[in-house]
Amino acid sequence: MRSSVGNPAAEKRGMNLTLRIWRQQGPTVKGKMVTYKITDISPDMSFLEMLDVLNEQLILQGDDPVAFDHDCREGICGMCGVMINGQAHGPQQTTTCQLHMRSFADGDTIDIEPWRATAFPIIKDLAVDRRAFDRIIQAGGYISVPTGTAPEAHATPVPKADSDAAFDAATCIGCGACVAACPNASSMLFTAAKVTHLGLLPQGQPERNDRVVNMVAQQDREGFGGCTNIGECSASCPKGISMETISRLNHDLLGALRAGARPKS
Amino acid sequence: MTVEHAQRRTPKVAKTNSVFKKAVMAISGIIMVLYLIAHVIGNLKAFSGAESFNSYSGWIRTVGNPALPGQTTLWVIRIVLLVAVVAHFWAAVSLWRQAKRARPQGYVTKKPTAQSYASRTMRWGGVIIGAFIIYHILDLTTGTVNAEGFDSTPYERLVASFQNPFVTIFYAISVILLGMHLRHGIWSATQTLGQSNRRREKTVSAFAVVFATALTIGFLLVPFSVLFGLID
Numbered sequence: 081m082r083s084s085v086g087n088p089a090a091e092k093r094g095m096n097l098t099l100r101i102w103r104q105q106g107p108t109v110k111g112k113m114v115t116y117k118i119t120d121i122s123p124d125m126s127f128l129e130m131l132d133v134l135n136e137q138l139i140l141q142g143d144d145p146v147a148f149d150h151d152c153r154e155g156i157c158g159m160c161g162v163m164i165n166g167q168a169h170g171p172q173q174t175t176t177c178q179l180h181m182r183s184f185a186d187g188d189t190i191d192i193e194p195w196r197a198t199a200f201p202i203i204k205d206l207a208v209d210r211r212a213f214d215r216i217i218q219a220g221g222y223i224s225v226p227t228g229t230a231p232e233a234h235a236t237p238v239p240k241a242d243s244d245a246a247f248d249a250a251t252c253i254g255c256g257a258c259v260a261a262c263p264n265a266s267s268m269l270f271t272a273a274k275v276t277h278l279g280l281l282p283q284g285q286p287e288r289n290d291r292v293v294n295m296v297a298q299q300d301r302e303g304f305g306g307c308t309n310i311g312e313c314s315a316s317c318p319k320g321i322s323m324e325t326i327s328r329l330n331h332d333l334l335g336a337l338r339a340g341a342r343p344k345s
Numbered sequence: 346m347t348v349e350h351a352q353r354r355t356p357k358v359a360k361t362n363s364v365f366k367k368a369v370m371a372i373s374g375i376i377m378v379l380y381l382i383a384h385v386i387g388n389l390k391a392f393s394g395a396e397s398f399n400s401y402s403g404w405i406r407t408v409g410n411p412a413l414p415g416q417t418t419l420w421v422i423r424i425v426l427l428v429a430v431v432a433h434f435w436a437a438v439s440l441w442r443q444a445k446r447a448r449p450q451g452y453v454t455k456k457p458t459a460q461s462y463a464s465r466t467m468r469w470g471g472v473i474i475g476a477f478i479i480y481h482i483l484d485l486t487t488g489t490v491n492a493e494g495f496d497s498t499p500y501e502r503l504v505a506s507f508q509n510p511f512v513t514i515f516y517a518i519s520v521i522l523l524g525m526h527l528r529h530g531i532w533s534a535t536q537t538l539g540q541s542n543r544r545r546e547k548t549v550s551a552f553a554v555v556f557a558t559a560l561t562i563g564f565l566l567v568p569f570s571v572l573f574g575l576i577d
């Protein structure tokens with residue numbers, strides 16, 4: 081590989097950007113968009129590294145750094161979601177930490193906002209409280225199995241197509257982009273991913289009806305909106321969870337209601 | 346970071362399950378769609394002349410006689426449709442309000458990634474369609490707002506109404522909105538009733554487009570034929 085270092089023609093100068101970031105001191109105070117200029121950003125930086133550079137600048141100036149969530153920085157923990165130019169996780173279908181500055185052009189203005197949903201209250205700046213998702217999982221996103229020796233794998237055969245679809249659904253990282261992008265602020269894709277993952281596997285069958293009614297009841301209780309099958313969620317999901325999972329949730333829910341399953345209050 | 350003081354305006358526990366509401370919407374929508382299929386076929390009888398059109402209107406009032414007395418069939422249809430419209434409207438308003446509560450503060454910048462025009466206009470489009478349905482009944486069924494009044498044949502009311510270009514345009518806009526409503530509605534209902542999957546998605550969408558277009562054209566044929574003097 082030829083290096084561009086020392087080759088003035090190929091050497092790219094860093095990008096200069098204007099950032100407009102939602103600043104909000106705390107959950108109950110009013111927030112507003114604040115404009116920052118940032119210079120000499122490498123196109124190879126990740127979006128979060130770009131924010132790190134901004135924060136270093138702010139700290140040196142004695143300003144309050146921008147609060148944003150992150151953890152793994154490798155696209156698997158789901159912590160880093162922010163709205164970038166009106167799109168959840170920005171212009172690529174990936175997580176914010178896996179988005180690179182080469183997706184932007186020198187001189188761009190970039191708007192950065194937190195997820196907006198009643199069920200995801202703002203903690204500070206870009207950081208929101210996504211524990212509503214934990215409570216949806218607690219309402220039914222599990223299987224009850226006796227612990228002990230691992231069972232013989234061949235004892236419970238699973239058709240390949242089912243295990244593939246279950247695994248696809250299981251890749252949800254709970255980032256909340258689906259809620260953020262949805263015009264109804266609905267958490268349907270998130271819930272449907274878990275209902276699909278467990279509902280397709282033999283281990284998920286005993287609790288299948290209770291799981292779906294309780295998880296849907298919990299998401300309503302948390303204050304998420306209802307799904308109208310618009311598809312923004314799936315198009316914004318870094319893991320590409322499909323709309324098919326929502327149909328599957330609906331199918332299971334209507335079946336469970338017919339079978340007499342009712343949510344725990 | 347502690348967030349215990351975070352203001353969590355927990356909305357009232359949804360009394361009815363949001364997915365159940367969507368199912369009410371889908372089923373009432375399908376009932377209305379079935380009626381619309383019969384309705385458009387009836388309308389096209391205007392092309393075979395006043396007599397054929399009026400006799401169809403008479404037929405729907407007397408069908409089932411004498412086993413079913415008077416206008417039983419007609420009233421059964423009317424009541425089923427009324428229940429469907431009310432249920433559909435109730436579910437729509439309730440989900441609309443839930444969505445508003447779910448995001449009281451919107452984004453400064455929001456860019457749609459996948460949504461179609463049809464899916465964005467379901468709510469206000471639905472309201473316009475609802476207003477149109479009321480006007481439509483007052484115009485052609487009761488004759489209350491029709492130039493020919495109530496004391497006329499259905500065919501006379503039809504011609505009187507659509508000779509007015511404004512009426513025809515209002516009708517056309519509403520019917521096109523209805524077509525879009527069904528374009529998204531058919532796909533959405535398939536999802537809501539849990540009948541969609543990755544393999545069927547394309548077929549369902551294609552069917553929705555073809556069906557909605559055919560129905561819209563079917564409904565537009567008669568009024569424009571009146572306007573342009575092909576039917577008088």
Ligand code: HEM
Nearest residue numbers: 308370371374377378437467468471472475530533534537
């Ligand atoms: C009274 C006026 C109406 C209003 C306010 C209304 C509103 C709505 C709304 C908000 C939706 C859900 C949107 C979505 O899923 O994205 C919907 C769905 C639907 N509507 Fe309507 N609508 C009306 C009239 C009609 C009529 C006259 C028909 C049929 C001829 C119809 C057929 C459907 C169907 C099939 C669906 C799909 C159900 C589903 O999403 O599961 N609607 N309507």
Ligand code: SF4
Nearest residue numbers: 252253255256258317
């Ligand atoms: S479904 Fe996709 S967008 Fe939603 S939480 Fe899971 S990974 Fe994120």
Ligand code: FES
Nearest residue numbers: 153157158160177
């Ligand atoms: S920081 Fe973990 S997914 Fe982005």
